[in-house]
Amino acid sequence: MATMTVCFTLDSDKDRDLIRWMDNLPKRKRSEAIREALHIHLGQGGVTLGDVYQAIKELERKLDAGMVMVTPSEPISDDQNEPSEAAAALDALGL
Numbered sequence: 686m687a688t689m690t691v692c693f694t695l696d697s698d699k700d701r702d703l704i705r706w707m708d709n710l711p712k713r714k715r716s717e718a719i720r721e722a723l724h725i726h727l728g729q730g731g732v733t734l735g736d737v738y739q740a741i742k743e744l745e746r747k748l749d750a751g752m753v754m755v756t757p758s759e760p761i762s763d764d765q766n767e768p769s770e771a772a773a774a775l776d777a778l779g780l
Contacts, residue, residue, distance in 0.1 A: 725774050732770065732771045734778065
């Protein structure tokens with residue numbers, strides 16, 4: 686297996702959130718976390734923060750046009766969990 690090393694710089698002001706996130710990662714897990722974040726960004730990791738944002742904006746547009754009432758076809762139960770891919774993506778964001 687060939688490996689490739691990629692170097693990049695972070696600005697201490699503009700990238701403060703990224704620096705804080707990386708500082709909180711175990712040193713031997715940083716590359717793995719960065720690869721996971723890049724895969725998610727490329728759309729290979731399921732739901733992204735951008736997807737959530739777009740869904741919220743679409744809901745705003747619908748609500749601005751008038752209230753929308755929807756009755757669920759199935760009862761909503763407390764045991765319905767978020768998809769594991771979404772949970773992993775949120776965990777990777779460090780929220």
